Amino acid sequence: xxxxxxxxxxxxxxxxxxxxxxxxxxxxxxxxxxxxxxxxxxxxxxxxxxxxxxxxxxxxxxxxxxxxxxxxxxxxxxxxxxxxxxxxxxxxxxxxxxxxxxxxxxxxxxxxxxxxxx
Numbered sequence: 001x002x003x004x005x006x007x008x009x010x011x012x013x014x015x016x017x018x019x020x021x022x023x024x025x026x027x028x029x030x031x032x033x034x035x036x037x038x039x040x041x042x043x044x045x046x047x048x049x050x051x052x053x054x055x056x057x058x059x060x061x062x063x064x065x066x067x068x069x070x071x072x073x074x075x076x077x078x079x080x081x082x083x084x085x086x087x088x089x090x091x092x093x094x095x096x097x098x099x100x101x102x103x104x105x106x107x108x109x110x111x112x113x114x115x116x117x118x
Contacts, residue, residue, distance in 0.1 A: 003079040005058040005070050007046035011078075012070075015062035018050035 005012065008021060023044040046055035057063065058074040069077040 003076050005065070005074055005076045007055040007057040007063070008044060009076070011066040012057075013064055013066050014048070014055075014060070015064060016050050018048050018062070019055060020047045020049045021045070022047055
């Protein structure tokens with residue numbers, strides 16, 4: 001399941017530096033200020049100070065992702081990466097560690113090279 005990009009994401013940026021995050025209080029977050037990780041939970045709203053309206057999000061011409069994860073169909077590729085990771089079992093990890101302890105020198109280097117190819 002792909003997730004649409006959200007202007008309240010901590011990696012979402014505005015090229016005009018007009019992104020303004022407002023919450024229930026009068027406190028504001030502008031530009032690259034830290035503390036925007038929990039924005040969705042606190043009920044904050046993204047505003048565009050350049051247009052004077054709500055931020056259009058990824059459909060805006062000036063929107064970009066700091067991690068370069070914004071896809072043309074306005075989805076987040078970071079969400080796609082999270083789901084595709086393979087989790088290794090403890091047994092597999094133990095076998096690899098035993099093999100590394102047994103092998104030395106050139107043989108170990110060759111095996112490491114093969115792991116990168118897989």
